[in-house]
Amino acid sequence: MFSDQAFRAELGQHLARLWRYGMLLSRNRHVAEDLVQATCVRALERSGQYVAGTRMDRWLLSILHSIWLNEVRARRVRQGQGVADAESQLTFDGEYAAQTHVMTAQVIRRVDALPETQRETVYLAYVEGLSYREVAEILQVPIGTVMSRLATARLKLAEYPPLQAVPNSPAGDRQ
Structure with a gap:
């Protein structure tokens, strides 16, 4: 099991990758940043569910995708936000x-x-x-x-x- 500090350090290594995926999904810089932030919050809240030795990037991308599907996409459609x-x-x-x-x-x-x-x-x-x-x-x-x-x-x-x-x-x- 990761220490909290080690978990946070590895999480930080994947921020750029998460942001790129957030941009692809949302096509909006601000929404992508919100997605990354929500992903980090959820990952920290559920850090006990992460299995040490597995690929954290896959786990984080999956969290981001889930957030996009469940929350942000519906909000974007309602707000009619633009395309980058x-x-x-x-x-x-x-x-x-x-x-x-x-x-x-x-x-x-x-x-x-x-x-x-x-x-x-x-x-x-x-x-x-x-x-x-x-x-x-x-x-x-x-x-x-x-x-x-x-x-x-x-x-x-x-x-x-x-x-x-x-x-x-x-x-x-x-x-």
Whole structure:
């Protein structure tokens, strides 16, 4: 069993990951921050339920997902809160960064257009690198549902034309 200090230290290591998942689900910076805070509170309240030696990140992501489903999503729908614009969340510095920015924004828009269940499944599997079984546990669905959602999402994403890079400016334009 973890000491309270060790539990808190490990919890702190997962805050950025929780925030990214909160942003994916809520599409709102403030709601994502609220989700992370609520997740931390719930994790601290239920720290006795955490089994030392298991993956805390999976446990925390599952808590965050549960909070989202049970509380925040219903509140967001009632309040009609907005969507975070992918391009405003990205910055660029120089030609390489600009290319990365443009292509990343295209990928984010395409993934963002997926239905919520596919979008969160794609995020957990491909961005967070969780196994299908781990994704299924977090989302509380059968592993076959995870596989189906990912296959459907891949087919939908394959319908898009290839990503477009920003054309390089002619060498004469540089000084």
